[in-house]
Amino acid sequence: MTRYRAKGINLGLGTDTFPHNFIDEMKIAIIAARLMSGDFTVASTAEVFDIATIGGAKALMRDDIGRLAVGAKADVVLVDMDHPYMQPVRDPLRSLIYSASDRAVRDVYVDGIQVVREGEALQIDVGSAVEKLREGQQASISSVRQRDWANRNIDEMSPMVYPLGE
Known part of the structure; x- marks a missing residue:
């Protein structure tokens, strides 16, 4: 991962079969990159989060997703910061990726439309x-x-x- 990024190669992250969860996919990407390189300092949480968000948007050649910005689609995940797996709350993103995963996801908005409320999907049966x-x-x-x-x-x-x- 680090070698690709050092050469200016954009990386994105996606999931197809395993894991069935995008947050877990970030954790597995971090672990795999560290195992492959033999260096536990590579693939920081921030680097992989950026790959999963901004990198994915860039791979799709879209500047309206992957970031919170004026003019971008309002795709937002709200996390229950009081969830036991988010504790202690010192570094929320690290807690979400390494511990809580989707268990702490409370609400989700896609293009400004709420699709998950209190952990329950609203748009599908x-x-x-x-x-x-x-x-x-x-x-x-x-x-x-x-x-x-x-x-x-x-x-x-x-x-x-x-x-x-x-």
């Missing part, structure tokens, strides 16, 4: 979305053999950590 996710997962599992170059089934391709009883 979570129960219905979970059901559709389960159906999609089952459809994907059912057809994995046809899509795999080695004709493996799901258990061969991605074995369970602890197999469930039949």
Whole structure:
């Protein structure tokens, strides 16, 4: 990470499958960068937060996101500073990334519209979305053999950590 940035290469951060949480993605980016470099001083919390916000916006060639500024979209996450995982509150961003993660997220606004209130999604029916996710997962599992170059089934391709009883 440090070598890329030193050469002027913009970095952004995103998540697709693991982890399922963007705040955890920042923590994993910090840990991975430090492990890869062997230097625990690289990938500061501020550097990775900037990669996740400003860097992502720059990668998308957008100057209206990734920052709080006049003319930018009002994308804001409000954190419960009294949440136990945010304690003690000396360095809130570090506490959020390393300890609290999404557990302390209270409210979220996207382009000025509140989409999460008191930790509950407002724009989607979570129960219905979970059901559709389960159906999609089952459809994907059912057809994995046809899509795999080695004709493996799901258990061969991605074995369970602890197999469930039949």
